Amino acid sequence: MTVPAGRARLGLLFIAGIASSLGFAPWNLWPLTLIGIGWLIRETAAAASRRQAARAGWAFGFGHFLLGTHWIAQAFQYQQDMPAWTGWIGVVLLSAYLAVFPAVAALAARRIAPAGLALVLGFAGCWTLAEALRGVLFSGFPWNPLGAVALPMAGLGQGAALVGALGLSAVIVLASGALYALGERQWRTGGAILGLTAAAALAGLMPLRTPTGLTTTRLNIVQADIGQDEKWSEDGVERAVAKYLDLSPAPTASPRVLIWPEAAIPDLLDEMPSMRRRLGAHLGPGDLMLLGALKAIREDDGTAIAAHNSLFALDTEGGILARYDKKRLVPFGEFLPARTLLNAIGLDRLAPGALDFWPGPGPRTLPLPGGVPAVGPLICYEVIFDGRVTEAGYRPAWLLNVSNDAWFAGAGAEMHLAQARLRSIEEGLPMARSTPTGISAVIDANGRVTAAMPRGQAGVIDARLPEANPPTLFSHAGRILPLLLAALLALLGWSLARRR
Template identity: 45%
Template sequence: MIARHPYAIALVAGGISATGFAPLNLWPLTILMLALWMALVIQAGSRKAAFFSGWLFGVGHFIIGLNWIAKAFTFQAAMPEWLGYIAVVLLSLYLAVYPALAALGGWWIGKARPLLLVIALAGAWIITEWWRSWVFSGFIWNPLGSVTLPLGQMAGLGMFIGTYGLSAILIAGAGGLWLVCRKQWWSALPLVLIFAGLALWPHPPASPVSPDQPRITVVQPNIGQQDKWKAGYEDQNLAKLAELTLRADDDPRIIFWPEAAIPDYLETGYPARYYYGRPPEFVRQQLGMLMKPGDMLVLGALKLEFDEAEGRAVGARNSVFAMNAEHELIGRYDKSHLVPYGEYLPMRPVLSALGLSRLAPGDFDFWPGPGARSLDLGGFGKAGLQVCYEIIFSGQVVDRDNRPDFIFNPSNDAWFGSWGPPQHLAQARLRAIEEGLPVIRSTPTGISAVIDANGTVRFHVPMGEAGRIDSRLPEAKASTLFARYGNWLSLGLALILLLSAIAIRLRAR
């Protein structure tokens, strides 16, 4: 059957393999489908056939894994809802090129030798995932390494080899299973034993948090996307945030609010017409009333950019502001990695003429910030800021010259359907493991969470619920190997794997 219908099987296997990601976490199916795919790749009779097998596997893999993207189109009245499903398919057709290239590399180096194909495919997968993280601005949602999170200690290796290295381990484990099916016992044994040992070794128990760590409050107001920007909802939405923020005790704390938590502008100096009768001094005073002496509020809000000659706004920044209890803004971070079609419209003159617009409301595009920065919060330490989907980019989330004490990831996952938020949370956990830093997430509708430096979710508020988390900030680890060298480690592993496969092949000749 495999020999008769290899392309159809590759497409179906790719779709089933995506069930290993959150929220389903059916990781055994991912391993089985990867093993089946390797059987398809090795029987390919040409480079073209190997590439096409990998491409079809990728099409199925991404259509299922990224199905939540279609939900975003339901919030934009200017676009028909059905366009969302077409967008998922078109994006998947492009993203599938990367597993296709991995399959081509594995087939070409392996040359019908199963063990060599496994080794070469693992190395090639690292390189193609890394490419996917930056080509055309990058979209590395759901790296294969995310599947390892439920597998005992395996994900913990991310602090040494990064997420792309974890993807290679999953490929190698599936390869071991495939070699067992081929009864190549001596080739399979090392791969199977290492994979099984890592998967069965239990994750270390969560260590207690020191009482000397700062107090934090994470707020999730459960404000849906349909209500977020509605005129007249400003006070109602602020009341939801306020209700979940107020407290009785006086211990200083950091209060975390979501991305774009309020529609008001916090900075002074704009032309009066842009404040809509709510000047920034008034807004900051309202926010200050929710705080006790010594508190710090870290929240998402927008910043405008102006053409000074014409006195009009020409752009915006998706920003995070830190404000103290005296109503003073003490720092700001501007989102760097913007979402195409969400925060800016690529090729605007062409696409605007076709009637297309951004999914997020607004008359002009967002401008990118300078990149990862650490924000000094005084006695609370230093915060690394990553807004929404910036957190998915392995090796790009921390200022390595000014290492923070934790990462704050305000987000708006209300766009993401039911599959997107748990997948987003999983990728935030991988950043915590890689960098050895706790990650704090605050979102309007979920999943808000406190993640420790081992990637363990200590506390969370489920999707679709209003709630708050009161806890101590988990402690950071010493700088991990990955925190010092980043994806050079993953790429080094890829190079070792590929050179090893080539050397074994040449020696066999």
């Protein structure tokens, strides 16, 4: 088959990138991901120069991220000073930037080897290293790691307990490279890689055969289906509290943890003692409440200069038992870079409010009273950062991800849930997720969803907290393992190319 040239070739790569993104939730068409990445490897080998290889990677990445981040456009519907269509400009610009990472991966892989098995090994290593860089550069945006498409692939997703989502990304590229090798009639190479991938997937089924063990801790996760426009209305706080209280089950003889989502009360809860007492009055003996709200940062004279996006733990008297302040903030959502310049053109934060948010100190484990296991809180998209979700030296018994997925289109909410499942597998910890519009869920330590409430529905999840697994290899070593794996693959590709 003749390789198309020029714009037609880049257009096909763009389409291949879009198709590859269909392997993520909610579509889960992972064979398209393998075919798409395999096509990119083939085009990298067919490129006349390393510069053309980089262009191929960029065209592919632009399509890949354009579909994977399309949900961001919905957030601009709530921006008062800018028309909603500007959201699509934001998606295009973000995708153009993110496409640089596949371009760098293709350029580096082609530098390692021109074709064959050496190129496949080099490409797997370079893609993984570029993906790791994407997760840290300019505060990081590790949305949709390629390894996320392994979740519906039999038991392959369980490999995240060993090498994390980044390591799974390398496996996905290797499997895609096998398709490239088979297309080049390298039967032994392609068959061997696919065989190893299938064996890993079958091995991963073993932990999934064990039923989910449950603790005695009872969870009530409230999903009120309050949209972003309703939340920030003039009487939004009172309406939200009334709806959440109406949905929250009455106390019973069995103690429970009542959970409301991120910024369920979009106000300064620590400065609202009457509100806290009102919430505490809804709790029974032994009950505990975990909910999202705001915390003001004030000067000595009382002037508010910033705020924290926080999770509060309340007792039956409305007392604050603990608080966690979000570390990883969303640019344009929680703070505005270059505020003076952007304000001048009419652009403000997507979330209402004159104050920017300031970051907290980082991952924390909160001890809780009444026999409730210690929890590791994660607010909103903090859950997408692999290897950085638990406090060093103090492993929690479970993770809690409170989020406001009302910002997202439906596909974005599904992608967010998939990445939360990866964190549970990596850390060997169960997770509770609470969002105002869905998808709220309980996830066991193997990444299985044991209870969930669909998007756009109001109600409550009444479930017991799953048991934790023993600490995983990834929870001990963190990102060092997938980075070493990526470096090893790149080195093997380079060594094989030099020998030939």
